[in-house]
Amino acid sequence: MSTTFSDVAPSSTEFLAAVAARQLVGKRRVFAGVGLPTLAVDLARRTVNPDVELVYESGICGAQPEGLAEGIADSVLVSGAAAVLSMPALFGYVLQRGHVDVGFLGAAQIDRWGSLNTSFIGDWDRPTVRLPGAGGAAEIMPNAGECIVVLRRHDPGALPAELDFCTSPSPVRAHQEDPRMVPPGHGVSTVITPMTVLRRPEKLGELEISEVHPGLTVDDVRAATGWEIAVADDVRETARPTVEEVRLLREEIDTVRLYLR
């Protein structure tokens, strides 16, 4: 196994996907979304976790796709899957009942507690940008064992002190509403951005800087974050993707450059 490291840029899809794939070591059942998570779970299956079970909100469990899925309802995920469930079964029995270990989520904004905005930028009534909305994220956040968030940008607009809208709440916000309504899941455990890996070790705690990508400093990350962000005791440099991981992504997983740019 080659351990030669690749020099792909930390902001590249290859870098983010490789970092995301490594988070799946030892995880049994992963709720995968479209785009970068698709690459990450595929890479994880070929490297750190061959046995990971892929679950999709379209109802598919145990997918073994023969090609790269373009979307979570792609026919390539259905053919050869272990099961295709109805949505009441998928959301009610699989997810809400607690069978999913890790959920992958994206967001336009994330706050210090790991709450996500995927609904509006600006006013709710007349938004500057109408974003896609909740989808299944409002269910994945409370019910998956933990959530990994991948952000494509890192600036105070994407990591603000206050969300414009809270679509998928952290357990911290659920606790503020009613301590008895705190959900079973941890909420966001890990955030991967083009600058850093943030972690949230405590279920009711804040995100902290855990890893900083090569060429950047903790102060760079602080300056690009919209709140006074906490720093872990032992911050280290994010491990670069290996040459082999980048090769798998480019030559075996996304050969048609659907998600890699």
Place this chain on the structure above:
Amino acid sequence: MAAPDKVTDLTSAVATHVRDGMTVALEGFGHLIPFAAGHEIIRQGRRDLTFCRMTPDLLADQMIAAGCVSKLVASFFASGSAGSLREVRRRVESADPAPLEVEEYSHYGMVCRYQAGAAGLPFFPLRSYAGSDLPKLNPLIRKVSDPYGGPDIYVVPPLRPDVTILHAQRADRSGNVQMWGIVGAQQEAAYAAETVIVTVEEIVEEDVVRSDPNRTVLPAHAVTAVIECPGGAHPSYTQGHYDRDNAFYREWTPISRDREAVLDWLEEWVHRVPDRAAYLDKLGAERWAGLGVAPRPSQPVDFGRRVAQEAS
């Protein structure tokens, strides 16, 4: 007595069952999206519809641009690889050319609404929304106390469409509908509705259905009208028949950016096309052949047949 024959054509089904001002659900989660039926609604010029669809993708963009829809009930306002729905965004962000009322849930919220509608329940509880701004945005998402002493829980109201429209692989003439692959919340959306219209790739003999009863998602009693409509889900797909036209979805993004381009597209591909067969002709045999799939049949199962047992 023979079961009533529910086979009709799409023009008649829409003319008979879909009227201005109705609440209409067109479901299919990335698969079996009833595009042909949506286009027929556009051709017949329906207005003021409350359009229910968990993932209002291209189909919603088209029906809204055509002026059929005054209100959208949904849970995800984008279209996978096609990205933003620009017609929806124009109306929501700048009321251009008119505002669009939106009633918004999460996916499971919509699923629970259909389940409540299908089962005749007054509401349905789910463990989402604690700490979310969604209940402030949509006051129909409400919190109730648990009569058994557990924590408070959010509930959603039943969704009871006047008409639910679906696409499926096959049905028999009496309306027993079979589908496979991703089945989404179609069974719930159908049982929740007053009237159910189903377009299918093929009408088959009753024996075919009865050879595999577990494949039936909707028994005939839940179905009002059945239409044979091959290719009725394009540009989405029908498992085992044809694949998603990914190029079409990508082509939609630049069209969607420009309202005039959307209207031109509707004129060319909907208004000037009488039905789905003509649409497929226009699409061309070569493009259609490019969406073909190779066979990957399931292993048949054996339901067995009772043999006479000797009396003891």
